[in-house]
Amino acid sequence: MLKDHGRSKYGADLPLREKDREVFGRIRDYVQNSCQTVDVLNLAKSVATFGATSMDDLAISMGASDIVRGLVNIWTVAMLGVDSTDVSLVYFLHYCKAGGGFIQMRSDDVGGGQHLRFRGGSQALATGLLSCLKQNSVVLNAAVKRIEQHLDIGCIVTIGDGRQFRSQRVISTVPSTLLPQISFSPQLSVDKLWLISQSKMGSYAKVFLCYLEPWWRRRGLCGLSQSPNGTISLTRDVSSDKDGLYALACFVVGERARVWAQKSPDDRIAEVLTDVDRIYGSDIPRPVHTQEQIWNNEKFSEGAPCPVVPVSCLVSLSRDNWRAEGYIHFAGTETSTTWKGYMEGALVSGDRAAREVLETFAVDWTSARAKL
Ligand SMILES: Cc1cc2nc3c(=O)[nH]c(=O)nc-3n(C[C@H](O)[C@H](O)[C@H](O)COP(=O)(O)OP(=O)(O)OC[C@H]3O[C@@H](n4cnc5c(N)ncnc54)[C@H](O)[C@@H]3O)c2cc1C
Incomplete structure (x- = not known):
């Protein structure tokens, strides 16, 4: 159903005027084809190719009427919570590539972004993972306030009530937009600080x-x-x-x-x-x-579903690529190049960060994972 325009068969063309349908189809095909051309690991190269064009600029330049611009806006608000005027074409293309392509991300078909839902809610994923761990190995309701690194003893993590935890390594999965709530000693790299200060969660x-x-x-x-x-x-x-x-x-x-x-x-x-x-x-x-x-x-979300990075930070992100800083490793869906912004991306990034840590201890990742 398209508001004020009536219904159409699921998956078929929207009930638009012929000209609008044609322009809408061209924009969709352009996004689908272009996202397949980008290298998810090389944002800097894509910035050189696509510049600072926003998704709305793209729509206008391809002849979109108001209704077609509105439909393009639905893509970006639904997928990122950000209007098409506020998200760059280059970021959107990378986001789509990570999810297997624009069409796949929006699809209800097998493998599509909308194919499966959790019966009882997606919390089932977290509680399911928790049930695989030793009892009392997760501390809940404990906001991290400070993470210190020391050459001799490793990391000290301090939480809101003052309790401290010592570890050789830390994996942070806190979304970048919330990292300013944690003080790091020593400071994070200039690239990460720039990224953290500029990225924005969608509404x-x-x-x-x-x-x-x-x-x-x-x-x-x-x-x-x-x-x-x-x-x-x-x-x-x-x-x-x-x-x-x-x-x-x-x-x-x-x-x-x-x-x-x-x-x-x-x-x-x-x-x-x-x-x-x-x-x-x-x-x-x-x-x-x-x-x-x-x-x-929500204090510990401040928006959804994934921080959106402005063009001005994409070169920094490309250079940094969420590399570990000393004893601190970074995971979370936004760090993933697979299904960024989705639960799958979060899981893949956790896998990658765990491997990074195990490799520093010379533990074979494949056999460690098989024991899980
Ligand atoms: C409305 C909505 C719809 C979505 N739809 C889908 C969908 O259909 N399919 C899909 O796959 N994904 C969907 N997602 C996205 C999915 O929920 C995220 O990709 C996923 O939750 C990201 O996991 P994460 O671990 O990277 O981050 P989060 O789930 O955000 O986890 C970060 C954790 O860090 C904690 N935290 C923050 N600050 C601190 C601190 N200082 N100390 C300690 N802990 C802290 C937070 O409490 C939170 O638990 C949706 C998200 C939203 C909000």
């Missing part, structure tokens, strides 16, 4: 509307809608039929999310419901429960 919120039944399916709809204007950018069917849970997730993202989040909770929900009516019609059932999640209000 991201979801509102879940729970219903007694999936009414949209009765109307022949899959629950996916796109709105180039208004409060909501996207809706998706996030039901878990086995659990009798029928829900639409409404994505409030980008600049719209920042403005919307400042309103009162009642006004926020009212605005979302009005927008859903405008997309699907005012005769749809009322939700029996609503639940909102605003990632920018």
Whole structure:
């Protein structure tokens, strides 16, 4: 469903005027083909090729009308929480390449970014990993305040209540935008400090509307809608039929999310419901429960899903590439060149950082991993 334009078959062309459809298709193909040409390890080279063009500049230069620009904006806000005016073409291409290409990232098909969901929520991944570890090996609710490195004794990590932990190595998975909350001694490299100070988390919120039944399916709809204007950018069917849970997730993202989040909770929900009516019609059932999640209000997220790096920092990032600094190693989804910004990227980066550490102790990574 495309707001104000009507429905189209899932996966088919959007219900646009012929000219808009043609331009939209060309921009999509350009992004898909160009992202395959970039070398994920060489951002500097891509900056030389694509310059500082934003995604919106790209759309305009390819002849996009307002509606097509709005649709391109949906790509960037949905995937990064940042409007197309604020994300560079080069960063977006690298982001897409890491996820196997633009089309794959947006796809619901096998291997696509939207193919699978966790029954019961993605927390299941963290709790599942925790169950593989020795009891009491994870300290929860402990914000790290300081990390010191000493040549003779290794690292000392200090948490909020003053407790200290000593280790030979540290792996930090704290998103770069939150690293300023930790004091490092000695300081991190100039490249990392520059990156940390300039990267920006997207504005991201979801509102879940729970219903007694999936009414949209009765109307022949899959629950996916796109709105180039208004409060909501996207809706998706996030039901878990086995659990009798029928829900639409409404994505409030980008600049719209920042403005919307400042309103009162009642006004926020009212605005979302009005927008859903405008997309699907005012005769749809009322939700029996609503639940909102605003990632920018979370102290340990400050936005989602992954820090966006401006063009001015891409050469520094290319040079630094999240290399270890002394005894400190860096992981987390943004450090990954595979599915950056996704859970897969976080897992791959954890694997890579663990290997870096084990190699410094001359432990064979393959046999260590096989024991897990
Ligand atoms: C709304 C939304 C939708 C998403 N959709 C998808 C999706 O469909 N598919 C997908 O694969 N991914 C999705 N993601 C992205 C996915 O959640 C992230 O890629 C993944 O969580 C990144 O893992 P991470 O370990 O790198 O970072 P995080 O999950 O952010 O973990 C970082 C951890 O560091 C902790 N921390 C921060 N500061 C400190 C400190 N000072 N001391 C100690 N700990 C600290 C935080 O509490 C947090 O637990 C989505 C994210 C959001 C928010």
